Each structure stands twice: as C-alpha cells, then as structure tokens.
Amino acid sequence: MSAAGASFHVADAGPDDAEHTVVLLHDFPFFWWSWREVVPLLSGAGHRVLALDLRGFGSSDLQRDDPDLTQLARDVTAVVSAMGIAQFSVVGTGLGGAVAWMIGAQDPVSLRSVTTVAAPHPLGRPPRSVRSVLSRGGLLDLRLEVPLRRVRLLENGRLVDGVIRQWAAPGNRSELLARTGPYKAALTRPFAASAAIDSFSAARHLSLAARRALATPVVVPVLSVRGAQDTSVRPADFHGDPRWVQGRFSARSLPGCGHFPPEESPEELSSEILRHLAQVPPREH
Numbered sequence: 001m002s003a004a005g006a007s008f009h010v011a012d013a014g015p016d017d018a019e020h021t022v023v024l025l026h027d028f029p030f031f032w033w034s035w036r037e038v039v040p041l042l043s044g045a046g047h048r049v050l051a052l053d054l055r056g057f058g059s060s061d062l063q064r065d066d067p068d069l070t071q072l073a074r075d076v077t078a079v080v081s082a083m084g085i086a087q088f089s090v091v092g093t094g095l096g097g098a099v100a101w102m103i104g105a106q107d108p109v110s111l112r113s114v115t116t117v118a119a120p121h122p123l124g125r126p127p128r129s130v131r132s133v134l135s136r137g138g139l140l141d142l143r144l145e146v147p148l149r150r151v152r153l154l155e156n157g158r159l160v161d162g163v164i165r166q167w168a169a170p171g172n173r174s175e176l177l178a179r180t181g182p183y184k185a186a187l188t189r190p191f192a193a194s195a196a197i198d199s200f201s202a203a204r205h206l207s208l209a210a211r212r213a214l215a216t217p218v219v220v221p222v223l224s225v226r227g228a229q230d231t232s233v234r235p236a237d238f239h240g241d242p243r244w245v246q247g248r249f250s251a252r253s254l255p256g257c258g259h260f261p262p263e264e265s266p267e268e269l270s271s272e273i274l275r276h277l278a279q280v281p282p283r284e285h
Contacts, residue, residue: 001079001082001083002082003075003078003079003081004071004075004078006055006060006061006075007061008052008053008075008079009031009032009053009058009059010050010051010053010083011032011035011039011051012048012049013039013040013043013048013049014042014043014046014047014048014049015043015046015048016048018046018047018048019087020047020048020088020089020112020277020280021047021048021049021050021080021087021088021089022042022047022048022049022050022088022089022090022091022273022277023050023052023076023080023088023090023091024039024051024052024091024092024262025052025054025090025091025092025093025096025097025099025100026051026052026053026057026058026093026095026096026262027093027094027095027096027097027118027259027260027262028094028095028163028196028199028200029057029154029159029163029183029187029196029200030057031053031054031057031059031182032051032052032053032058033058033182033183034093034183034260034262034263037263037266038262038266038269038270038273039051041266041267041270041274042270042273042274045274047277048085050079050080050083050085050088052079054072054075054076054095054096054199055067055071055075055199056192056195056196056198056199057186057192057195057196057199058186059186062189062191062192062195066198066202067198067199068202068207068209068210069102069122069202069203069206069210069213069214070102070106070207070209070210070213072099072199072202073099073102073103074106076090076099076103077103077106077110080110081110085110086110087110087111087112087282088111088112089111089112089113089114089115089280090113090114091114091115091116091117091273092114092115092117092119093116093117093118093119093260093261093262094118094119094232094259094260095199095200095203096117096119097116097117097118097119098119098203099203100114100115101116101119101121101122101214101218101244102122102210102213102214104220104222105214105216105217105218105244106213106216107216107218107219111220112281112282113220113221113222113223113276113277113280114218114221114223115222115224115225115272115273115276116222116223116224116225117225117226117261117262117269118225118226118227118230118232118233118259118260118261119224120233120238120240120241121214121240121241121243122203122206122210123206123214123215123240123244124238124239124240124241124244125233125240150197151193154187154193154196155187155188155193157184157187160180160183160184160187161177161180163232163259164176164177164180164260165177166231166232167230167231167232167258167259167260168259168260168264169227169230169256169257169258169264170229171256172256172258172263172264176260176263176264217243217244217245217246218244218245218246218247219246219247220247220280221247221248221249221250221276221279221280222241222245222247222248222249222250223249223251223252223272223273223276224238224241224250224251224252225251225252225254225261225269225272225273226238226251226252226253226254227254227257227258227259227260227261227264228254228255228256229256230257230259231258231259232258232259233259238251248279250276254272
C-alpha cells in the first residue's frame with residue numbers, strides 16, 4: 001500500500017464491508033506478525049482488521065531521514081485513508097502504543113477509539129529511580145541508549161532475544177524465544193536494524209513538535225492495557241494516563257503477562273479489545 005510518500009505492508013483480514021475497522025500497530029523490534037494470534041479473533045468477531053508494518057519495520061519502506069512520532073502517526077492515517085476506510089479504531093502495543101497515543105492527539109475525523117497496550121502516555125512517565133534503572137528491565141533500557149552497540153545487537157538477533165528475556169513474563173519467555181525467527185530475518189534487510197532503532201528512539205526521545213502535539217488530550221474513548229508482570233514499564237508509569245484523555249478512559253491489567261500481550265496473552269487481550277470496541281459509538285462530526 002502506497003501512502004505518505006512510502007510503501008507499507010498491511011495484513012488485511014475480515015470483511016471488506018465491515019462497519020468498524022481495527023488497525024493494529026506492533027512493538028519494537030517486531031512487525032505485524034506479532035499480532036498473528038489476535039487478528040483472527042478480532043476478524044472472527046466481524047471486524048475488518050489491518051495489521052500494519054510501521055515505517056522502518058518488516059516489509060514497509062525504510063525512512064530516509066530521522067523519523068518523528070508525528071510522522072509515524074500520519075503514516076497510519078494516510079494508509080487508512082488510501083484504503084478508503086471511513087472509520088477505524090487503533091490498537092498499538094509498545095512503540096505502536098506511542099504511535100496510537102499520537103494518532104489520538106492528532107484526532108483524525110475517521111478515528112473512533114484508541115487502545116494502548118504496554119504503552120503509557122509518552123508525556124506522562126515519571127523519571128526512573130536508581131533502583132528501577134538497575135533492575136533487569138532498566139538495565140536493558142540503558143543498553144538501548146548506546147547507538148552503535150544497539151544496532152549491532154539488533155542485526156545479529158541478540159537484542160531480539162534480550163528484550164524477550166528481560167521484558168516478557170518468566171513463564172512465557174521460552175515459548176516466545178522459540179518463535180523469534182521471522183523477527184530476526186526481517187532485521188537482516190540492509191539498514192533495517194538502524195531504521196528500527198531510529199523509530200524506537202523517536203518514541204523515546206520526543207521532538208518538540210511531538211511534545212506539542214501530544215499535549216492535546218484525546219477526545220475519543222481510550223483503553224489502556226498492561227501486563228501485570230511487565231518489567232519494561234511500571235504501574236506508576238500509567239498513573240498519569242487519564243490526564244491526557246477527555247473521552248471515556250478505562251484500564252485493564254492482564255495477570256501472568258509481561259510486555260508483549262499480543263503474543264503472551266492473545267486471547268485475554270482480544271477479549272479486552274472486543275469489549276472496548278463494543279462500547280464505542282460511531283463518530284459524529
């Protein structure tokens with residue numbers, strides 16, 4: 001799919017004439033395949049489902065310049081528009097959740113609701129304490145700030161394994177590690193690792209334009225979902241989320257789940273998403 005001056009890979013499932021389309025946005029360092037168990041559960045409930053590879057990931061184009069979170073959000077709405085979709089809800093996990101928050105702030109007329117997964121509002125996370133920085137998940141965060149090393153670790157696949165070992169729930173790590181092949185293969189594309197890191201950094205180190213845009217409260221309904229055993233983001237990181245929402249806000253925690261609910265708890269996550277979507281009215285303008 002061509003949109004916003006780039007080419008994007010979109011996995012499309014469900015009826016083309018569905019009244020409500022759900023757009024799924026993946027986490028770093030993955031691509032749309034991380035939603036593979038969620039897609040049939042949502043499409044089976046009657047929704048059209050689009051799982052998009054963000055710019056710089058999977059089979060989508062690599063960005064030519066340093067990306068910005070505002071651009072990553074505009075990419076998504078441009079793809080939705082190019083596909084002729086009148087109304088959609090966005091569901092984003094991790095990095096994709098930051099993009100979903102930005103889409104909510106930009107408030108395209110076609111947006112009906114936002115669901116963020118393992119993704120507190122980018123402006124709301126409090127500073128980490130020394131103790132949290134020295135935790136397992138915190139130390140990995142520090143490694144992700146070392147430019148050349150993180151690219152090399154992503155290219156050779158060790159960083160893919162590392163985020164799972166550090167951020168997934170202990171009981172789920174072995175199964176997830178056994179399924180990393182497609183992610184590692186996608187990152188062997190020339191410049192793919194650098195592009196993925198650049199997009200990840202755009203969500204971590206916000207530009208002035210991104211900060212200004214995110215300061216606009218989201219007016220559509222928002223659901224925030226987190227894994228109860230997530231070591232990447234803490235419960236306190238989510239406490240400020242309601243401040244950035246003017247519409248209906250709800251929050252859910254998934255027991256036995258870490259930072260990757262689409263793969264660790266796909267059925268539970270899908271149930272929460274479907275429950276949320278059932279309460280979302282059509283957008284009136």
